[in-house]
Amino acid sequence: MKDFEKIEKLLKSKSYSELSSDERSLIESELTQEVYEELRQAITQVQREKLQVNKSLKKSLMKEFKETNNSRLPVIFRWKIPALTHIIPLVVIVYLAFFMPKNERVITQDRIVEIMVRDTVQINQVDTLYLERIVKVPTPVYVTREPKQTTSPEKIQTVNRSLSDQKEVLDLVVRGLE
Amino acid sequence: MFFRKHINKTDEELMILVKNRDHQAFSIIYNRYADRLNAFFFRMLWSDRAMSEDFVHDLFSKIINKPELYNESFEVKPWLFRIASNMCKNAYRKRSFEEAYKEAYIHEEPITTQQELMIDELILTDQIHKLLDQMGEERKMIFLLRYQQELPINVIADMLDLSEGTVKSRLFYTREKIKTSIKY
Numbered sequence: 001m002k003d004f005e006k007i008e009k010l011l012k013s014k015s016y017s018e019l020s021s022d023e024r025s026l027i028e029s030e031l032t033q034e035v036y037e038e039l040r041q042a043i044t045q046v047q048r049e050k051l052q053v054n055k056s057l058k059k060s061l062m063k064e065f066k067e068t069n070n071s072r073l074p075v076i077f078r079w080k081i082p083a084l085t086h087i088i089p090l091v092v093i094v095y096l097a098f099f100m101p102k103n104e105r106v107i108t109q110d111r112i113v114e115i116m117v118r119d120t121v122q123i124n125q126v127d128t129l130y131l132e133r134i135v136k137v138p139t140p141v142y143v144t145r146e147p148k149q150t151t152s153p154e155k156i157q158t159v160n161r162s163l164s165d166q167k168e169v170l171d172l173v174v175r176g177l178e
Numbered sequence: 179m180f181f182r183k184h185i186n187k188t189d190e191e192l193m194i195l196v197k198n199r200d201h202q203a204f205s206i207i208y209n210r211y212a213d214r215l216n217a218f219f220f221r222m223l224w225s226d227r228a229m230s231e232d233f234v235h236d237l238f239s240k241i242i243n244k245p246e247l248y249n250e251s252f253e254v255k256p257w258l259f260r261i262a263s264n265m266c267k268n269a270y271r272k273r274s275f276e277e278a279y280k281e282a283y284i285h286e287e288p289i290t291t292q293q294e295l296m297i298d299e300l301i302l303t304d305q306i307h308k309l310l311d312q313m314g315e316e317r318k319m320i321f322l323l324r325y326q327q328e329l330p331i332n333v334i335a336d337m338l339d340l341s342e343g344t345v346k347s348r349l350f351y352t353r354e355k356i357k358t359s360i361k362y
Contacts, residue, residue, distance in 0.1 A: 004346050042309045046326040049306075051217045051227075057235055058208060062201065065242045069199035 003030070011040050189254035197245040207254070208238060214327060215262055221322055222266045225307045233265055259327060260337045263319055270315050320348050 003026060010023055016036050019027065027036050184192065184202050189210065195203035212234055219230035240247070240261065248257065310318050320338070323329045324345075335342045 004349075038309065042306055042321075043325045045306050046221070046322065047328075049217055049221075049326070050213060051220050051230070053212045053216045053234055054231055057231060058205075058212065061208065061235065061238050061242065062205060064239060065201050065204050068242050069201070 007031075011036070011043055015040060190250070190252075193245075193248050193254050194250060196241065197248060204242070207241075211255075211258055212238070215258065217326060218259065218262055218322055219266070221306070221310055221326065222262075222318065223269055229269075233262070233269075237261055237265065253333075255327075256329065256333045256337055259323060259329065263323075263337065266319065267315070317348050320345055324349060 006026060007030060010019065010027065014023070016024075016027075016033050027033075031039070184195070184200075184206055187195070187203070187206075189207065192203040192207050196207060215237060216230050216234050219233040220227060223229045223233065237258070248254075310321070313321060316338070320334060323334050323337070324331070329337075331342050331345050334340075335345045338345070340348075
């Protein structure tokens with residue numbers, strides 16, 4: 001395959017009549033003039049050939065591309081209904097396998113268990129805490145004497161009077177109207 | 179403005195965007211390669227225009243539905259033509275089965291319409307079709323990848339799992355074959 005590149009370059013660039021004598025001798029070592037011309041014609045025509053695709057083909061492909069890819073929904077929502085029909089029985093089977101009550105005999109037995117219960121009390125910034133309680137203190141009660149009258153009409157009059165005035169009033173009360 | 183930004187991107191950058199569902203990137207990739215692929219399919223698939231457009235559609239449809247087939251390490255152009263070559267190989271295989279079936283079971287002359295006869299006539303007068311028709315499937319593919327799509331020898335060799343020397347010799351053999359067919 002020596003001179004492959006050279007022959008190829010000549011095939012692409014020069015017709016047989018344009019070849020120099022050296023180039024012709026190189027070509028003739030591999031090909032005849034007729035074959036050279038045929039090959040050159042084939043290569044140039046194949047290179048020139050532009051076959052435009054029908055425009056409707058692009059439209060249909062673009063439509064197909066958008067239909068296939070434009071859905072922004074997550075994969076699970078793009079599943080078609082037949083896929084869901086397979087999933088629903090699967091979910092039911094999983095539910096039955098794990099969550100159905102098992103057919104076991106239940107034995108109940110009472111026993112006393114000590115349980116420590118802790119309550120948490122939340123106090124929001126206590127300012128003043130009022131404690132109310134009733135304290136029962138034993139007190140002596142004199143039952144032999146009549147209970148002393150705590151207030152007397154005279155005493156009421158002593159209010160807002162001077163000591164000398166009070167004394168006169170007392171004398172009047174003790175002595176009476178002599 | 180967004181579209182302009184896309185135009186300056188390489189094929190590889192665009193394909194990554196296509197994988198991320200960017201329809202503008204897909205549109206640019208299509209514009210860059212649809213006509214080239216159409217020309218390749220046209221010459222590979224017996225100069226049948228309708229068939230070549232169907233194949234272009236199928237190829238891009240594959241990209242739409244399975245963009246994950248593209249690996250970031252691939253160069254886009256050889257990757258696209260590798261897919262196209264494989265599609266052509268399948269078409270040849272299918273055609274050979276059909277012909278074998280026809281030979282084995284159908285002995286009647288095929289009925290051809292006037293339009294088909296006209297197309298046949300056009301094909302017969304098409305010099306390139308004649309030349310390419312003389313090549314085998316693989317040599318025609320190498321010839322078109324090299325001279326129509328201008329892929330480097332090493333890339334063609336990599337695409338078709340051949341050595342560079344084999345690719346060159348097959349191109350050379352193409353010439354030899356043409357030389358022989360012209361002589362006789």
